Amino acid sequence: MQAGRNDRWCWVAVLLSGWLACLGQSGNRARDARDLFLDESGPKAGRVGARYSILLSSQEGIEPQPVDPSTTFKTGDCIAVELETNFSGYVNVMGKGVSGHWxxxxxxxxxxxxxxxxxxxVRFRLPREDCIEFTDPPGVEYLVLSFSxxxxxxxxxxxxxxxxxxADTTDRGGPKTAxxxxPVALAQVLGSRDLKRKQVGAATQAGERPFSVYVEAxxxxxxxxxxLKHQ
Structure with missing residues (x-):
């Protein structure tokens, strides 16, 4: 009987140690793009980050509200893009509307x-004043943000x-025969597109907007x- 009780305690010890190991692994999970950005100690070696939000203006004089970037916008909707980085640098923003040119x-x-x-x-807003209004015809509009x-x-x-x-072949604003x-020249000027992303739903940190998207490079x-979808 004594041996049986010892066996049972051995199994309890095994199960308990496995449970504690799982807890340790979950506590030491890999840091994602959001973790990196919110780390107030600044960018880590070779890792920089940004976050952005899409702000929708519902009425004039009312503070724009963050919306899910996958929202399908309507004609007359007016939006702005709010950016924030964890490093000092520069951003270039290129856009392509339904007119078909960049x-x-x-x-x-x-x-x-x-x-x-x-x-x-420090938050950077595009455009700095006013907003970008969706006009007919509907379609998909694109923004490319390049950081350095x-x-x-x-x-x-x-x-x-x-x-x-x-910049696909529908670009009517660029030369056709050039x-x-x-890819090497593109990487030298624009850098990497190999990124990690993380989107949140409800904000859980001070200063974090709902539906924020975090990017790690x-x-x-x-x-x-x-x-940006427009119907």
Missing amino acids: EMLVPSASDPAGVNVVRPR QDVRDPRQVFDVFRLSSL TKTD QQSKFYFQIS
């Missing part, structure tokens, strides 16, 4: 120098992007695309 949105030709500077934990910790010539960024395979940018230059 254009440089930030900085635009009329913008003053330094308008595309981003600073850690070093200053770049926006014209070079735009030209390299517009001649790359990323040689396409090769392994390089100091990176870019990503935002698609």
Whole structure:
């Protein structure tokens, strides 16, 4: 009988140790893009991050509210994109509407120098004033956001992007017969598109907007695309 009781306690000990091991693994889970961004000690070696939110203006004079980026927008809806990084650097924003051509949105030709500077934990809004209104015809509109910790010539960024395979053949705003940018040149100017993403639902941290999207990159230059559906 004594041996039987010892056997039972051995099994209890085995099960308990396994349960504790599982708890330890869950507590030491891999950090995701959101964890990296919210780490107030700053970017880790070779890892930088950004977050963005889509803000929808419902009525004039009412503070725009964050919405899910997968929302299908209606004609007349007016939105803004709010960005934030955990590093100092620069952002270039290119957009393609239903008209079918790409254009440089930030900085635009009329913008003053330094308008595309981003600073850690400082929100950057596109456009800085007013909002982007969806007009007919409906379709899908695109924004490409290109980040760098070093200053770049926006014209070079735009030209390299517009001649790359990323800017598809429906681009009516670019040359048709020009040689396409090769992947090496694209990576040298725009950086990496190999990113980790994390989207949240309800905000759980101070200063975090609902539906925020976090992006983590392994390089100091990176870019990503935002698609906005309009019906």
